[in-house]
Amino acid sequence: MTETKAGEIHSRLAALGAAVPEILLPQSGTDLSKWALVACDQFTQDPGYWNRAKELVAGAPSCLNLIFPEVFLEAEGAADRSRRIQNIRNSMNSYINEGIFAPARHCCVYLERSTPRHPRRRGLVLAVDLERYDWASESRPLIRSTEGTIKERLPSRMEIRRGAALELPHILLLIDDEEDRLIPALGEIARRQGPLYETPLMMDSGSIGGWALDTEEAWALLADGLEGLAARTAPGESPFLFAVGDGNHSLATAKAVWEEYKKVNAGKAALDEHPARWALVELENIYDPGIDFEPIHRVIFGTEPPELLQALSVIESLKCRPDASESRVIRIENLSAAIATASLQPLLDSFAEQRACSMDYIHGEEEVFRLAADPARRAVGLILPPVRKDGLFKTINQGGPLPRKSFSMGDAEEKRFYLECRRLF
Numbered sequence: 001m002t003e004t005k006a007g008e009i010h011s012r013l014a015a016l017g018a019a020v021p022e023i024l025l026p027q028s029g030t031d032l033s034k035w036a037l038v039a040c041d042q043f044t045q046d047p048g049y050w051n052r053a054k055e056l057v058a059g060a061p062s063c064l065n066l067i068f069p070e071v072f073l074e075a076e077g078a079a080d081r082s083r084r085i086q087n088i089r090n091s092m093n094s095y096i097n098e099g100i101f102a103p104a105r106h107c108c109v110y111l112e113r114s115t116p117r118h119p120r121r122r123g124l125v126l127a128v129d130l131e132r133y134d135w136a137s138e139s140r141p142l143i144r145s146t147e148g149t150i151k152e153r154l155p156s157r158m159e160i161r162r163g164a165a166l167e168l169p170h171i172l173l174l175i176d177d178e179e180d181r182l183i184p185a186l187g188e189i190a191r192r193q194g195p196l197y198e199t200p201l202m203m204d205s206g207s208i209g210g211w212a213l214d215t216e217e218a219w220a221l222l223a224d225g226l227e228g229l230a231a232r233t234a235p236g237e238s239p240f241l242f243a244v245g246d247g248n249h250s251l252a253t254a255k256a257v258w259e260e261y262k263k264v265n266a267g268k269a270a271l272d273e274h275p276a277r278w279a280l281v282e283l284e285n286i287y288d289p290g291i292d293f294e295p296i297h298r299v300i301f302g303t304e305p306p307e308l309l310q311a312l313s314v315i316e317s318l319k320c321r322p323d324a325s326e327s328r329v330i331r332i333e334n335l336s337a338a339i340a341t342a343s344l345q346p347l348l349d350s351f352a353e354q355r356a357c358s359m360d361y362i363h364g365e366e367e368v369f370r371l372a373a374d375p376a377r378r379a380v381g382l383i384l385p386p387v388r389k390d391g392l393f394k395t396i397n398q399g400g401p402l403p404r405k406s407f408s409m410g411d412a413e414e415k416r417f418y419l420e421c422r423r424l425f
Contacts, residue, residue: 017242025197027099035060037064050071107213109210117410121291137400146245149248157249164425168280175229182225183283186222189221197419243286275423299359299372299382302357307355318333318344344384
């Protein structure tokens with residue numbers, strides 16, 4: 001590859017808010033079934049899941065030592081949280097210094113993931129420019145949030161990322177490639193050589209394989225494809241290329257940490273080239289057959305079904321009824337074309353505030369029923385209706401982000417698993 005040609009391709013990608021990252025993976029021989037770990041924002045009401053993960057890892061190198069499971073984020077006091085973050089910092093530094101990682105590779109990574117529900121889901125690990133992203137509802141950048149961001153959730157997450165030696169992505173960005181051409185075409189190139197890794201994923205979560213995309217041919221195809229998608233922007237509209245499918249608060253945290261770092265270090269040489277300007281993500285096509293859009297259900301703690309049903313009765317666009325098998329679970333049917341959370345979430349926020357209730361967002365009906373059936377929790381579960389994924393980009397482009405936690409890309413076990421890393425600070 002000529003330096004001039006490669007530089008031209010990188011410039012084209014940069015104009016699209018994308019870059020080829022420096023990927024860190026564990027040395028050959030590492031047990032990747034213990035290294036790979038589900039996203040930290042899953043199983044937030046199930047500390048037992050994370051305790052089982054700790055038992056499975058059993059002291060082996062693992063991303064478990066490099067992330068902060070959110071089930072513990074609010075439950076722990078400030079001192080315990082600080083100790084956990086310091087332990088994460090120490091693990092990152094020791095993994096770097098003790099040779100856990102192989103030499104970094106300048107490449108994107110083409111992924112094929114199997115899940116309990118789908119034999120294959122394709123993805124691409126790359127870096128995106130945080131200067132081209134803004135989560136504010138009124139903004140229209142190249143990279144956009146699909147759901148509302150809770151500003152109060154950012155400071156504790158910033159504390160984890162600020163100054164961290166490594167970045168591990170659980171952010172999933174979506175492209176609107178209705179013909180599903182780009183990522184499969186990149187996969188054809190990637191699979192000409194052997195995989196960087198292949199491994200089963202813990203706790204019956206499927207498997208994953210990754211292939212390096214490190215050639216001029218692959219990068220040019222990526223640039224061509226993204227340029228083609230960006231060119232579909234209607235006259236008078238701002239280009240909209242990437243939508244946040246998962247990890248909304250993680251990407252918002254990365255943006256906030258970059259803005260903070262940029263302000264403190266204003267005027268310093270090569271500031272715009274600092275790794276913190278970029279975020280490592282997995283890119284997926286919204287039309288990939290392996291992606292299901294699932295509703296994110298709600299559980300309200302500290303209330304009873306009759307009073308919640310009474311509050312919900314004022315929303316004419318929704319039909320709400322107790323589940324036939326569990327009276328503490330309410331099933332919601334959407335009677336209009338609008339997404340259910342548009343009218344539901346403001347009411348639930350008001351209900352929870354007025355009655356001093358707490359609320360959590362749950363992936364999968366089984367977990368909702370488990371929580372509702374526990375008498376000690378005094379919980380009421382809300383099962384939300386299905387969410388259609390076609391037209392999502394158009395909806396976001398016209399109206400801005402949806403209410404927070406409006407949809408999920410699959411169940412908890414199908415979420416992104418940490419595997420690739422990148423140097424950050």
